[in-house]
Amino acid sequence: MANDPMGGKTPTVLLTGVAGYIGSHTALAFLDAGWHVIGVDDLSTGSRSAVPEGVEFIEEDCRSAALRNRLAGRKIDAAVHFAALIRVDQSVSQPVEYYEANFCMLGHFLKSAQVLGIPAIVFSSTAAVYGDQGDAAISETAPTLPSSPYGRSKLAAEWMLSDFCKASGMRHVTLRYFNVAGGDGEGRAGPRADATHLIKVVSEAATGQRDLVRINGDDYDTPDGTCVRDYIHVSDLADVHVAAVKHLVNGGKSVTLNCGYGHGFSVREVIERALALSDRPFPVELGERRPGDTVFVVADNAKLLRTLDWRPQHDDLDGILRSAIEWEHVLIARRAAEQGAAPSGTKARKQPLRT
Template identity: 40%
Template sequence: HDGARLRATLREHQVNAVMHFAAWLSVGDSVKDPAGYYRNNVFGTLSLLDAMVAEQVEHLVFSSTAAVFGNPEETPISETHSTRPINAYGETKLAVERALPHYARAYGLRSVALRYFNAAGADPDGELGEDHAPEQHLIPRAIDAALGRDTFQVFGDDYETPDGTCLRDYIHVTDLASAHLLALDALRAGAGSTQYNLGNGRPTSVRDVLEAVERVTGRRVPLTMGPRRAGDPAVLYASSARIARELGWTPRFESLDVIVETAWRWREAHPQGYGEKRTY
């Protein structure tokens, strides 16, 4: 949260817009350590916003999350749905979202908050992929299990869903990237601050994902059943009609098997992930 360093960086590189991706993002960890999540995700972002104001950087694309909605009252979820997070991660992202209109009115810092549903997949060209330490995202965990590295644990099979497991909306990272560019173009063209949901609009269960991994890899995914994880909503899937209507965005990678296939190809080519190159 080094405001002076942030200002110096913005000034040195003559930055005129910021895409802010950095955050802690584990739902489970946020329940265990809410204070840490508020310090990092909220205070850290406010430090960035203050540096942007000081250096007259007026455009921000902010990585938000479907976790701002909590347990939805209706699906698919539109941008006008009530926001009631059930975990500290969602609360921290919503806190920033609520600050952004005030920064726009007071300082002229306009922003687009992009509410990711479940980002997944890898660069189709094979250059970039997903590699966390420890890995907590469903698709790479399932692929690792298929490779014999671990047993996949399902967090709860007693939800009120067709197969008892959580329903999520998986969106390919390349489609997320294109939405960021469209959002930045809109801000530069004079658009006001707003929020957009980003998803495929298709509810997909944990079991659906495991079956897709088995189809794509030709391997069995060994699994165990565990209890529900604190802070996990039963169902989250998006309506992305607003960004389609206003910015012309539509996802190119709609097939779950294609999303899994890109992740699998990257993992095959990079069995140790980024290895020593990993910086987080």
């Protein structure tokens, strides 16, 4: 292959946090694209069952020297670092744990990657580094004003990564994810069972696992008074990682990119679509504003589209919701199987989802 920097060999990518939500979907995307995937996870919050078949799985703390030893001598073309703690609310009461997991852990992993001769890394960052920015789409040049220890630990990690790459010659793509949602279209992976974001909540309500959905404030300065978010389908985001790694492997420069679709939906719009798609109407309650909620978080994704060979395939709120609801049915069926019973009539889906 004339333009193949791998010289025709199967390329290898190392994923940390492979047993988590985005790591497991990204492993599927790399496997589907013909890569060999080495996946590391200490299973501290992830689940072994989330690791896709075909991944060379190593159960290990990605900070440990043991990982370095186990991978010594292997040729790894790039790494993607997902492993982290991810709950904004938890980061407020446990800031040190969040700096350890999101900042210090990256430092340890970068040193291992350097010893292993890995030339390129993709890093999972977040729109939480921006904080509240008003009602315009947010570009990568917007000021970084994180409002939580989670966001600050990720921003500090971004700075360390950038400094490390300048000093070492390693190259990086830092991806700032907006709201990640949905599940694999073939039912092979989906959001974590304990996730708490809106799409997960409405999917649980739509499948009878939750009694009601609460709107946290409807007096914001938005068209319908509820907060607006840019929801990106997790399978599209997984493909962004494949494109980012290819960018680096092909000699592309270090870069920071927003990952979103460039338009948002309000809380009320998401709930209305979930109700329309569900065969189980659920009650919706109006609650107070939650302290710290940002009002309008939508990505300007022009740089992403300009830089990577990637185009969205799932930019469709109904499709995101359908895949999330389908995943709830997978979870319900799994739980029932574990308990040795068929899914209960009240919880299981009786009719196809409305289209």
